[in-house]
Amino acid sequence: MGMSVTISAADERDAEQILKLQYLCYQGEAELYGDYTIEPLTQSLAALKEELAHGRVLAARLGPEVVASVRGSIDEEGVAHIGKLIVHPRMQRHGLGGRLLSAIEERLRADGEVRRFQLLTGHRSEHNLRLYRRHGYAPAGTERVDDALTLITLTKDPQTPAYVASA
Template structure:
């Protein structure tokens, strides 16, 4: 790659870059399920900024370019819900998703109080590469629910 990838906390100034990357990354999911109305493709910039404000987000950069991101929120029960783990399509299969997942878990597991008791995330039932990564990282299926005519959401968890 030439340059090294850095992972850091996302700032409000990153919101527009994250939203554009999210739109690009979720095209393949929309195609897989035949549904271009999925929330990641319809989320507004204001909604994303509110999500960043409520929780914690990380970005991976190659030089100045945001090439990957992940978000999470910790609830009162101690569950850190992790979402929208995205990696630019040209940089997939290089371990960035796993690095971001590790980094967001570390954030919620530790230095600050209160720490997460468990991590939870979800993905579509046909999203094999996502399911493979999450299972490799120790997540287990705890629930599935029908989210549309062609989509079942798989919820996965692991202890912190």
């Protein structure tokens, strides 16, 4: 039997692997929206290291390799922002994204009082939308960025279970 995936806090030593994985994972989003200048594809290593120093970043590892990651932070109003949930293409469709989403929610709850969870995704990102709905997130608003992209804000009450069965 192979190695199992472990989830733990990421640190500066993981920055290069996370950035390379981020670049790989956001290629599909860039293609979907016809925009290769999106922030995940242009983020610098220094900016990622800053996030690692000041926010919550989790990494899923298969042995020494980072195969997935997610970031989160809580603002002064108690809104827990979750972003950049990425899973290596060869590891997708095995529940790892859901495990990471649940793990970051748990870590953020431990960091302080969370009034609600919030995340963003593009309107064409159906796989992301399905994942978030399964985990209790509901659309709370939209923002049209340009002709190709509308961002959907999804929120979740912190009391909602980590996984919600489909109706």
